[in-house]
Amino acid sequence: MPLSPLVDRADLMAAAESVEPLPQTVARLATLVADPECDVREIADTVSLDVALTADLLRRANSAALGGRIKVTSVRSAVVRLGPSTLLSLALAARVGTGMGQALPAYGLQPGALWRRSVAASIAAEVIRSRARTPVPAEVATAALLHDFGMVVLAQHFGKQILQMLELASETDGVDQLETERVVFGCTHADIGSTVAQAWGLPRTIVAGIRDHHEAHDELSVVSAAVGLACAMSYEITSPEEVAEPRGAHAAPHGDIAPLMRILGLDEDDLHTVVAMSRERFEAVADRYAG
Structure with missing residues (x-):
């Protein structure tokens, strides 16, 4: 038994x-990433609505570990760099x-x-x-x-x-x-x-x-x-x-x-x-x- x-x-x-x-922005991002038809612009627009996430994204996209020579200053560029x-x-x-x-x-x-x-x-x-x-x-x-x-x-x-x-x-x-x-x-x-x-x-x-x-x-x-x-x-x-x-x-x-x-x-x-x-x-x- x-x-x-x-x-x-x-x-x-x-x-x-x-x-x-989860914060609404993160939940929305998960849905977008799972959609093969979604484009970078829609993802960037979603991130841009969250000030804290935007700042964190730009900081991480410019991390020395990424080896980027050009400073990233826009959310869209950060999304492209990170994926x-x-x-x-x-x-x-x-x-x-x-x-x-x-x-x-x-x-x-x-x-x-x-x-x-x-x-x-x-x-x-x-x-x-x-x-x-x-x-x-x-x-x-x-x-x-x-x-x-x-x-x-x-x-x-x-x-x-x-x-x-x-x-x-x-x-x-x-x-x-x-x-x-x-x-x-x-x-x-x-x-x-x-x-x-x-x-x-x-x-x-x-x-x-x-x-x-x-x-x-x-x-x-x-x-x-x-x-x-x-x-x-x-x-x-x-x-x-x-x-x-x-x-x-x-x-x-x-x-x-x-x-x-x-x-x-x-x-x-x-x-x-x-x-x-x-x-x-x-x-x-x-x-x-x-x-």
Whole structure:
């Protein structure tokens, strides 16, 4: 007979849905980036309505890490330099970065490790998009950035005792992290993260990419496959000391990624290239995502 979860799943989902909403500008940007018919002018017009986002965008577009020789002075030029998907990821980073910078002992994550790995996954998703032989939508980078945000929600909405139970269970040999979450919470951090994304009004492709990032089968969407692969690659892209004994579902970075590679039309050589290119970009531009 299956065990009942230690917390009420309905209460947990309600907590996820009650997470502070995204600024209207960011939610609008997510919709625009997911629309292949949208042009740079419409994105620039949306950003221009938000004074704080405009200032941040221009600052980041002129970052020395980008290597631009010509100073960017307009929103449209900044959008062109960064690209719409990177722009959206940066806008979201300003919203979620602080919470994702905390330590998560239940997942074996030191301070800043989750955030750096999320940025690495977002960068890897962009590289995968450029290498895949199957067209991958631009919003994949955002889905990859947010793929583990459910962990933050769990950490923020549950007491120390529950999280200690999760940590203790995850330290048991042979215990799968996702299964441990199902026992304790009745769902996984992927379910929670997708619920938050849905509450934020993000496109369905992003919601599905977050929800399915631990899945590996041939029926996945292209976005879900790319997010899952980017998540797996993020461990090789960031410094290994960032993760203190990653556990369970996060302990085997590659797992069975063959279905993901088939969906994306990638081979082993592509995989090595993705890791190498992503690591180089991560080291060069990760500071753009800092506060």
